[in-house]
Amino acid sequence: MFARASAYDHDIRVTRISPAAGCDASYEAEIAGASNVAPQGGYLLAVVFNAVLTYFAGQGQGRPVSMDVSFMNPSTTGPCRIDLSLISAGRSTTVARATLYQPAAKSPRVQAVVTMASPGGPFVPPHRTTPDWSLPIKSSLTHFVPPAGALDLADFYIAEPEGGDGDKESLGWGELRGRLCDDWKAVAVFLDWISFPSRPTKSEAPTAPSLLLGPDHEIHALFHAAPPAGNTGIMVHHVAVPDLDRDHHVVDGELRDKDGRLLVTLR
Known part of the structure; x- marks a missing residue:
């Protein structure tokens, strides 16, 4: 059975807040601890990506094209803020920087540069060919x-x-x-x-x-x-x-x- 709202969705949820100075949008989130989620790696990416997708869905550009991620340091459980700044905006694609901060940290925990496309925006073909592979059952x-x-x-x-x-x-x-x-x-x-x-x-x-x-x-x-x-x-x-x-x-x-x-x- 698949739930309409899973624990995963709960633990990556974001809420829009007043934008930080110099930013186009900001979101707050809570780095989960009760569900034994490591405050690092893919979980942080999911929180950041959710903020990006949430913002651009409201702009009619909800399809990701690329993402370049820099890992600063592992974070701790507790509140965090994700700031979004638009780097360039075009007719079919928009590039934004998303940065995750925590109150006790002097430097960002994660920074990502994401390119988003409109529904009719460009499609990115695979940049290399790889041998076929498959998994056993x-x-x-x-x-x-x-x-x-x-x-x-x-x-x-x-x-x-x-x-x-x-x-x-x-x-x-x-x-x-x-x-x-x-x-x-x-x-x-x-x-x-x-x-x-x-x-x-x-x-x-x-x-x-x-x-x-x-x-x-x-x-x-x-x-x-x-x-x-x-x-x-x-x-x-x-x-x-x-x-x-x-x-x-x-x-x-x-x-x-x-x-x-x-x-x-x-x-």
């Missing part, structure tokens, strides 16, 4: 229980990539508890989910995740198609390339709907 995947403090409003299932190359490739399936994944608000929380399974050791289950990569630098996402009505989950595929000079990984990823239709490409 969900019942054969491993239900991943996130570490304490991580998002528990979603269910994640991981698959061992063909060939067992777990340090480079990640495959998984994500669902929101009690809610369909059939709108853009449901997508943002999956943009940062990267879980790389590994070959088993004596102390591990065959598909136990050994490497959890969190985007601590930036995310670049292109939105290609909205999730269709009735879509129940998001398929996720990532390929990581180690960047030893900078001591981190560059990760290319895709989000697809339950039938394999491409929704988002990201790096």
